[in-house]
Amino acid sequence: xxxxxxxxxxxxxxxxxxxxxxxxxxxxxxxxxxxxxxxxxxxxxxxxxxxxxxxxxxxxxxxxxxxxxxxxxxxxxxxxxxxxxxxxxxxxxxxxxxxxxxxxxxxxxxxxxxxxxxxxxxxxxxxxxxxxxxxxxxxxxxxxxxxxxxxxxxxxxxxxxxxxxxxxxxxxxxxxxxxxxxxxxxxxxxxxxxxxxxxxxxxxxxxxxxxxxxxxxxxxxxxxxxxxxxxxxxxxxxxxxxxxxxxxxxxxxxxxxxxxxxxxxxxxxxxxxxxxxxxxxxxxxxxxxxxxxxxxxxxxxxxxxxxxxxxxxxxxxxxxxxxxx
Ligand SMILES: [Zn+2]
Numbered sequence: 001x002x003x004x005x006x007x008x009x010x011x012x013x014x015x016x017x018x019x020x021x022x023x024x025x026x027x028x029x030x031x032x033x034x035x036x037x038x039x040x041x042x043x044x045x046x047x048x049x050x051x052x053x054x055x056x057x058x059x060x061x062x063x064x065x066x067x068x069x070x071x072x073x074x075x076x077x078x079x080x081x082x083x084x085x086x087x088x089x090x091x092x093x094x095x096x097x098x099x100x101x102x103x104x105x106x107x108x109x110x111x112x113x114x115x116x117x118x119x120x121x122x123x124x125x126x127x128x129x130x131x132x133x134x135x136x137x138x139x140x141x142x143x144x145x146x147x148x149x150x151x152x153x154x155x156x157x158x159x160x161x162x163x164x165x166x167x168x169x170x171x172x173x174x175x176x177x178x179x180x181x182x183x184x185x186x187x188x189x190x191x192x193x194x195x196x197x198x199x200x201x202x203x204x205x206x207x208x209x210x211x212x213x214x215x216x217x218x219x220x221x222x223x224x225x226x227x228x229x230x231x232x233x234x235x236x237x238x239x240x241x242x243x244x245x246x247x248x249x250x251x252x253x254x255x256x257x258x259x260x261x262x263x264x265x266x267x268x269x270x271x272x273x274x275x276x277x278x279x280x281x282x283x284x285x286x287x288x289x290x291x292x293x294x295x296x297x298x299x300x301x302x303x304x305x306x307x308x309x310x311x312x313x314x315x316x317x318x319x320x321x322x323x324x325x
Pocket of ligand 1: 164165166167168169227228229230231232
């Protein structure tokens with residue numbers, strides 16, 4: 001653990017003053033400009049050849065889950081649509097945590113109901129057929145596992161769990177949701193009524209982290225969850241926030257996977273954050289071929305030997321057909 005590498009949250013309250021993310025050394029950076037030019041390189045046939053060689057490590061991002069109804073942070077133009085709450089904000093005040101949990105309480109219900117799509121299923125098929133080995137995902141939705149994939153590393157954690165920043169207690173999100181329901185009777189109904197009064201479809205507002213947009217007065221009426229062990233209101237979803245870092249040991253493990261790979265296949269990530277991009281750089285440096293399939297331009301385009309800017313479900317359909325999986 002190197003707390004000195006972690007930025008001191010601003011406006012830290014006394015009860016939250018000792019919050020430190022554990023063992024996190026490299027910060028997740030926020031928005032970076034992406035290349036404007038979208039140029040394909042290679043063909044689907046090239047992708048079939050590459051994946052057919054086996055030993056493929058998949059690196060997946062939010063774009064793989066958009067077809068499950070979970071929106072991406074960025075549109076096809078690569079521009080950021082929403083600004084997620086940063087770790088500094090979350091750790092910095094009870095008020096921010098109340099805001100996060102009020103929004104997440106509602107957003108998570110839809111998030112939790114999402115099912116794997118054709119893209120997730122095809123990754124599993126490729127894995128079962130022996131072409132794909134480990135899967136590294138930046139997604140926190142658990143949809144690879146729901147589709148039956150094994151050997152999945154969740155680089156940014158999972159929304160299935162929550163962890164107390166004060167005492168480290170890990171708890172299930174389902175249980176936490178039930179406790180929030182008990183502490184906030186009628187909250188969902190008040191939200192639905194408020195959304196209806198402005199003609200809004202709340203489902204359209206859900207973000208990749210299960211967060212949603214929510215009016216201030218509703219937020220103020222919400223009772224945030226507290227830790228059952230230490231009693232503090234410092235329970236955080238067990239996911240890596242922006243401004244926070246992926247644990248170093250996890251990064252090293254993923255570097256090992258990439259070093260042993262025959263190819264790295266990036267699916268649905270703009271690679272805008274270093275947490276994923278570094279694996280593309282590593283593969284490229286080691287002479288391991290990199291293929292990218294995603295809808296937008298990506299930060300790793302220069303390192304890829306195959307780039308297909310195309311819808312994922314359809315492209316993976318054709319890949320699986322081409323391999324006769
Ligand atoms: Zn605690």
